Amino acid sequence: MAVALDKKDVESHVDDTIKAGALRNNKDAVEILSNQSREIIDSLIKLGMDFDKDQHGVLHYTKEGAHSANRILHAGGDATGKELNTFLFNQNPHTIKYGTVVDLLIEDDICYGVTFFDGEETDNIYANNVVIASGGMGSLFQNTTNAKGISADLHGIAIEKNIEMRDMHMLQFHPTVLKDDNPQKFLLTEALRGEGAKLINSEDEYFMSKYDEREELAPRDVVSRSIFQEEQKGKEVFLDLRSFDYKFFQNRFPTISKKLEEININIKKDLIPISPAFHYAMGGIKTDLEGRVSNYKNLYAVGEAASTMVHGANRLASNSLLEGLVFGKIVSNTIKASSFHIKHKSFAKVGAPKKKSNDTNMRNTIRSMMWEKVGIIRDQKNLNDALISVEGWLKEDVGHFIRLKLLVAKEIIKEAISHTESQGAHYINKDN
Numbered sequence: 001m002a003v004a005l006d007k008k009d010v011e012s013h014v015d016d017t018i019k020a021g022a023l024r025n026n027k028d029a030v031e032i033l034s035n036q037s038r039e040i041i042d043s044l045i046k047l048g049m050d051f052d053k054d055q056h057g058v059l060h061y062t063k064e065g066a067h068s069a070n071r072i073l074h075a076g077g078d079a080t081g082k083e084l085n086t087f088l089f090n091q092n093p094h095t096i097k098y099g100t101v102v103d104l105l106i107e108d109d110i111c112y113g114v115t116f117f118d119g120e121e122t123d124n125i126y127a128n129n130v131v132i133a134s135g136g137m138g139s140l141f142q143n144t145t146n147a148k149g150i151s152a153d154l155h156g157i158a159i160e161k162n163i164e165m166r167d168m169h170m171l172q173f174h175p176t177v178l179k180d181d182n183p184q185k186f187l188l189t190e191a192l193r194g195e196g197a198k199l200i201n202s203e204d205e206y207f208m209s210k211y212d213e214r215e216e217l218a219p220r221d222v223v224s225r226s227i228f229q230e231e232q233k234g235k236e237v238f239l240d241l242r243s244f245d246y247k248f249f250q251n252r253f254p255t256i257s258k259k260l261e262e263i264n265i266n267i268k269k270d271l272i273p274i275s276p277a278f279h280y281a282m283g284g285i286k287t288d289l290e291g292r293v294s295n296y297k298n299l300y301a302v303g304e305a306a307s308t309m310v311h312g313a314n315r316l317a318s319n320s321l322l323e324g325l326v327f328g329k330i331v332s333n334t335i336k337a338s339s340f341h342i343k344h345k346s347f348a349k350v351g352a353p354k355k356k357s358n359d360t361n362m363r364n365t366i367r368s369m370m371w372e373k374v375g376i377i378r379d380q381k382n383l384n385d386a387l388i389s390v391e392g393w394l395k396e397d398v399g400h401f402i403r404l405k406l407l408v409a410k411e412i413i414k415e416a417i418s419h420t421e422s423q424g425a426h427y428i429n430k431d432n
């Protein structure tokens with residue numbers, strides 16, 4: 001997780017974030033992110049969050065792509081998100097009701113709650129305030145680092161309710177995932193390259209200098225496109241960790257080390273086959289800087305589901321967990337300060353979400369089409385073909401969740417078509 005090291009580092013963190021974001025960021029949002037980072041991290045540490053330390057017991061800061069300083073904190077080696085999640089939950093243990101949100105209960109300009117489905121039946125949950133924190137859109141792409149539950153359902157529901165979306169075409173592809181047949185790809189963190197891992201192709205060429213002077217530490221979009229272009233030339237691409245000290249690697253990257261052992265890759269001898277995969281949505285449900293969704297009262301969005309434009313056209317590595325903390329706190333303060341209370345209202349219960357026998361095929365077709373035509377390198381012909389397909393499928397009798405995916409896909413494609421110039425992660429090849 002990124003943190004501005006001190007007040008002096010804020011300017012540089014803001015600068016790095018905006019440079020990686022190809023100047024598309026909302027500078028106010030970036031300044032909020034960076035200015036509040038030290039305080040929020042220190043308050044977590046005070047509460048007992050155990051970030052990794054060096055042998056002298058001092059917090060260990062590492063560097064990742066496009067950061068100009070060593071300002072990334074990590075926990076559990078390479079399990080920062082998991083450690084943070086567990087820590088925060090333990091600070092506030094509560095019962096979780098598991099289910100899938102299938103609708104927002106909206107009338108006029110007020111959101112009264114959600115409808116959720118527990119796998120057997122639906123129920124309505126009423127609330128004074130509803131915060132959408134449903135994450136990104138991984139389920140739309142064939143190759144993704146995201147967990148299966150990162151469905152984009154809430155983006156689809158928001159589109160159905162005419163909630164304004166923003167920058168839906170701004171999608172980040174992570175350069176380095178383990179190449180295998182699993183749909184959810186195993187991520188080989190950027191920090192590996194920060195610590196000296198190199199990219200090499202099947203012709204034994206360390207090729208990054210051909211594409212960018214920052215080589216392995218160029219921003220994600222640049223590295224992803226470079227690997228993709230090598231692949232298009234018929235070359236395979238690998239991560240080379242042979243220069244690593246094995247003990248250091250095991251301690252610093254325990255999860256990756258375990259995974260590679262399981263598949264019999266010895267980093268001192270073997271190269272690791274890699275490829276890019278869909279990773280992160282910079283755009284999403286449009287909010288103001290206090291998390292409010294534009295056209296409805298008591299509805300908020302935060303984290304990856306939301307668009308404050310803090311990440312611009314390309315998220316700087318490790319700014320996402322920080323965004324969740326900083327803007328999560330802001331939203332909770334906004335809600336605490338809000339005096340708006342809904343009047344009780346009862347919505348009719350609806351049946352289980354519609355399923356159709358062709359849903360699985362359809363989902364796979366959408367995922368491969370999005371990967372091939374709306375992926376790392378786009379062109380107008382592929383985007384127009386994709387739009388025609390999606391509009392056709394939307395006229396068919398499809399299941400509830402497929403319809404939501406199609407609505408989100410359509411929004412992404414429409415935005416990609418309307419942005420004819422490349423910027424950050426949105427790369428248009430004008431030769432086609």
Ligand SMILES: Cc1cc2nc3c(=O)[nH]c(=O)nc-3n(C[C@H](O)[C@H](O)[C@H](O)COP(=O)(O)OP(=O)(O)OC[C@H]3O[C@@H](n4cnc5c(N)ncnc54)[C@H](O)[C@@H]3O)c2cc1C
Pocket residue numbers: 001002080081099100101102133134135136145146147149150151152153154187279280302303304305317318319320321322324
């Ligand atoms: C492999 C991987 C490694 C990463 N590493 C880093 C890192 O080192 N540093 C960093 O800053 N960022 C990292 N990121 C990005 C970061 O983890 C995410 O951006 C961040 O977790 C988003 O947090 P969130 O709370 O917005 O959403 P999430 O953590 O994605 O949580 C969203 C939740 O909503 C649930 N949900 C979705 N749809 C529904 C529905 N219809 N009904 C009910 N629930 C629903 C999902 O199941 C999920 O539990 C990484 C991401 C991945 C995939």
